Amino acid sequence: MDDLTLLRTLRDDVASPEADALTRARVLLTTRIHEEEALMARTPATSTTATRRLRPKGSGLGRRRLGGRRLGGLAFGAAAVAAAIVVGATVLPGTGGAAQASDVLDAAAAATIRQADPVVAPGQYLKIETTGISAATLGLEGDRYLQWLDETTSTLYVPKDANDLWVLKNGLAKPVTFFSGAAKKWALADFEKKSASGSGSETLRGRGGDFGGDTPAVQSPSETAAIAELPRDPEALLAHFRAEAGTTDVHGDAETFTLMADLLRSGQAPADLRAGLYRALAMIPGVTVSDEKATLDGRSGVALGLDDGDVRREIVVDRDSGLLIGERAVLTKARGDMPTGTVVGSTSVKTSVVSSAP
Amino acid sequence: MRAIISVTTDSEIIRRSRDRPADFGELFDRHATALHRYAARRTNPSVADDILSETFLVAFERRTGFDHDRDDARPWLFGIATNLLRHHYRAEARMLAALPRAVEHDRHDGDLARSTERLDAERAVSHLAATLKGLSPHDRDALLLYAWANLTYDEIAEATGVPPGTVASRLNRTRRLLRETAATDPSSTTTSNGTSHGRPDPAPHPA
Numbered sequence: 001m002d003d004l005t006l007l008r009t010l011r012d013d014v015a016s017p018e019a020d021a022l023t024r025a026r027v028l029l030t031t032r033i034h035e036e037e038a039l040m041a042r043t044p045a046t047s048t049t050a051t052r053r054l055r056p057k058g059s060g061l062g063r064r065r066l067g068g069r070r071l072g073g074l075a076f077g078a079a080a081v082a083a084a085i086v087v088g089a090t091v092l093p094g095t096g097g098a099a100q101a102s103d104v105l106d107a108a109a110a111a112t113i114r115q116a117d118p119v120v121a122p123g124q125y126l127k128i129e130t131t132g133i134s135a136a137t138l139g140l141e142g143d144r145y146l147q148w149l150d151e152t153t154s155t156l157y158v159p160k161d162a163n164d165l166w167v168l169k170n171g172l173a174k175p176v177t178f179f180s181g182a183a184k185k186w187a188l189a190d191f192e193k194k195s196a197s198g199s200g201s202e203t204l205r206g207r208g209g210d211f212g213g214d215t216p217a218v219q220s221p222s223e224t225a226a227i228a229e230l231p232r233d234p235e236a237l238l239a240h241f242r243a244e245a246g247t248t249d250v251h252g253d254a255e256t257f258t259l260m261a262d263l264l265r266s267g268q269a270p271a272d273l274r275a276g277l278y279r280a281l282a283m284i285p286g287v288t289v290s291d292e293k294a295t296l297d298g299r300s301g302v303a304l305g306l307d308d309g310d311v312r313r314e315i316v317v318d319r320d321s322g323l324l325i326g327e328r329a330v331l332t333k334a335r336g337d338m339p340t341g342t343v344v345g346s347t348s349v350k351t352s353v354v355s356s357a358p
Numbered sequence: 359m360r361a362i363i364s365v366t367t368d369s370e371i372i373r374r375s376r377d378r379p380a381d382f383g384e385l386f387d388r389h390a391t392a393l394h395r396y397a398a399r400r401t402n403p404s405v406a407d408d409i410l411s412e413t414f415l416v417a418f419e420r421r422t423g424f425d426h427d428r429d430d431a432r433p434w435l436f437g438i439a440t441n442l443l444r445h446h447y448r449a450e451a452r453m454l455a456a457l458p459r460a461v462e463h464d465r466h467d468g469d470l471a472r473s474t475e476r477l478d479a480e481r482a483v484s485h486l487a488a489t490l491k492g493l494s495p496h497d498r499d500a501l502l503l504y505a506w507a508n509l510t511y512d513e514i515a516e517a518t519g520v521p522p523g524t525v526a527s528r529l530n531r532t533r534r535l536l537r538e539t540a541a542t543d544p545s546s547t548t549t550s551n552g553t554s555h556g557r558p559d560p561a562p563h564p565a
Contacts, residue, residue: 003486003533003536003537004505004533004536006479006482006483006486007486007501007505007506007536008505008506010457010483010486011399011453011457011506012399014395014398014399014403015398015403016391016394016395017390017391017394017395017398017403017406017407017410018403021394021403021406021407021410022390022391022394022410024407024411025386025390025407025410025411025414026383026386026390028411028414028415029382029383029386029411029414029415029418030380030383032415032418033379033380033382033383033418036379036418037379037380040379135521137515137521137522137523138427145521145522147521199422245494245495246447246494246495254494255494255495255496309531310524310527333527335521335523335524336521336522336523
């Protein structure tokens with residue numbers, strides 16, 4: 001019996017759901033559907049935004065993973081794809097004297113702690129603008145597929161009081177780089193169709209950062225509280241995120257790296273936590289500096305990261321301020337039509353304080 | 359892409375549900391049992407109850423985002439369920455820990471040769487469980503969507519939001535891992551011709 005056959009037999013005898021369980025789930029859905037119908041009856045079918053309902057509290061969905069791997073509609077990490085920049089086959093600086101990852105991260109930790117966190121006054125919002133490029137693959141008949149890179153921007157407005165109304169603007173993904181003529185033709189046509197119909201972009205509003213459904217938003221107040229409770233000690237942080245990633249091998253550490261990078265990128269980690277995270281990242285075996293002058297969204301910094309055999313996940317850090325410019329994922333192995341060195345995932349984040357939200 | 363005449367596709371149901379939300383219930387009737395079984399297989403029935411209701415609430419909220427190039431909503435629904443299952447990794451760890459014992463409970467009848475086979479099976483399951491436990495969450499998702507939810511590579515790619523090439527490399531890697539752990543298991547060489555001496559040797563304990 002081979003591995004897969006054996007695996008297929010395991011727990012094959014699991015019982016079908018109890019009628020009760022099916023009924024309960026069906027009733028929950030029907031209740032939600034009725035709410036939606038009531039709303040539709042009351043409001044003319046104009047604004048889907050205003051009628052978007054919040055998911056009932058306590059359904060358990062609020063417990064998103066800390067620093068979950070998606071933010072503002074942009075997937076990163078193993079799930080991610082994308083970026084407009086093809087770095088070329090030589091990502092690693094071949095010359096000696098490359099800075100040590102631990103030195104860079106230590107310096108970033110020291111710098112970031114001196115960096116004052118933006119102060120949000122009552123009535124103001126912390127504006128977190130995330131720009132990223134993500135790869136799209138469209139499967140066709142047989143083994144054929146089309147690949148291209150999309151650019152998306154999402155902007156999140158976090159109110160001073162995290163229980164107030166949050167606003168999330170997700171822009172339409174715009175195809176920017178193509179790996180074949182057919183991919184270009186298809187992606188551009190699809191983009192025009194979507195921009196004409198207005199689908200693909202949206203503005204969500206939700207109290208306490210809860211935008212309903214599985215909107216890959218950000219930290220809800222409970223998660224903000226969880227952030228406050230995270231340890232600041234690098235070793236404890238590393239242990240925490242390794243447990244979160246669920247493994248300790250190299251693939252697990254790639255996941256650990258991504259989880260910590262996601263939290264750094266979320267723009268919601270306070271300075272002392274950022275410092276701890278940088279120091280924890282420096283403790284992961286295999287984390288190295290790959291590019292001392294990496295440019296992301298027009299800003300340059302040091303790229304450092306970890307190769308999992310397929311993809312090198314990197315963070316790009318401003319050496320002087322210790323601020324995270326963004327993340328990127330660089331192919332270390334060709335993927336379909338995308339050559340080694342393609343930046344298949346990048347996200348950059350800018351934070352500022354503004355006095356109004358759209 | 360390929361419309362099958364006279365059969366309502368999931369895509370059509372979801373499209374209709376934009377203006378007639380109640381139609382969304384049809385999707386539940388089609389896929390609830392399979393989703394529940396998958397979740398129960400990865401965790402336990404009570405977690406599966408929650409996953410089932412949450413999956414459809416999330417799917418309903420996100421129905422306008424469904425990609426209508428696809429007829430079949432299974433990859434989409436299994437993708438949502440897979441994300442939700444991430445919060446239940448402790449339940450999954452308990453399930454994996456209990457796997458070898460589940461095989462043992464089956465083993466109380468039959469002759470010696472069959473007992474030996476059973477012992478082999480138990481060992482194989484122990485190793486499989488240990489390997490599954492050691493996989494990264496992404497790898498485990500891909501493998502179990504393939505082996506337990508019967509999704510194709512393309513469907514897994516759609517469910518997990520990664521390119522098919524990544525799914526292929528994840529599955530190749532995990533299957534190689536499964537084979538490697540089985541191959542390096544010193545106790546897996548037990549003879550299965552039933553000519554052993556009286557009773558099968560207990561598994562060697564290295565320490």
